[in-house]
Amino acid sequence: xxxxxxxxxxxxxxxxxxxxxxxxxxxxxxxxxxxxxxxxxxxxxxxxxxxxxxxxxxxxxxxxxxxxxxxxxxxxxxxxxxxxxxxxxxxxxxxxxxxxxxxxxxxxxxxxxxxxxxxxxxxxxxxxxxxxxxxxxxxxxxxxxxxxxxxxxxxxxxxxxxxxxxxxxxxxxxxxx
Numbered sequence: 001x002x003x004x005x006x007x008x009x010x011x012x013x014x015x016x017x018x019x020x021x022x023x024x025x026x027x028x029x030x031x032x033x034x035x036x037x038x039x040x041x042x043x044x045x046x047x048x049x050x051x052x053x054x055x056x057x058x059x060x061x062x063x064x065x066x067x068x069x070x071x072x073x074x075x076x077x078x079x080x081x082x083x084x085x086x087x088x089x090x091x092x093x094x095x096x097x098x099x100x101x102x103x104x105x106x107x108x109x110x111x112x113x114x115x116x117x118x119x120x121x122x123x124x125x126x127x128x129x130x131x132x133x134x135x136x137x138x139x140x141x142x143x144x145x146x147x148x149x150x151x152x153x154x155x156x157x158x159x160x161x162x163x164x165x166x167x168x169x170x171x172x173x174x175x176x177x
Contacts, residue, residue: 015104
């Protein structure tokens with residue numbers, strides 16, 4: 001998604017653009033997981049990690065476009081359930097996405113109050129900062145190899161992942177080689 005916006009293309013979303021969604025920034029996830037790994041009382045329980053306030057997909061896309069110097073509002077494409085069903089015949093990734101579309105068709109807001117009650121407040125990175133860092137990182141990379149991998153694994157045309165769960169953030173892993 002970041003790559004598509006940086007290239008001046010429409011981002012793609014698998015649900016409604018007007019529904020609130022919790023977007024996590026990977027360094028915030030890493031900090032939360034370190035807290036959980038360090039505390040014995042976390043064992044054997046389900047935890048929702050803190051994140052910045054929920055945004056609609058449209059608001060998130062507009063933040064990315066602003067950080068990338070692209071026009072706002074962003075005109076995004078939303079994939080219908082029928083489109084995902086047809087595309088899933090050809091793409092294992094899209095076939096699996098059908099299982100999680102409930103997260104994108106109605107509000108999907110994470111409640112981290114249990115985490116905060118037990119471990120205290122873990123201040124999440126504001127969306128604007130997280131997006132600016134991700135755009136800066138993305139611009140510093142050569143993504144031709146990423147595009148080739150996307151074609152190989154059947155997700156051509158999807159751009160980058162939506163970044164709530166980035167696995168290639170420099171803040172967590174350092175530069176990837």
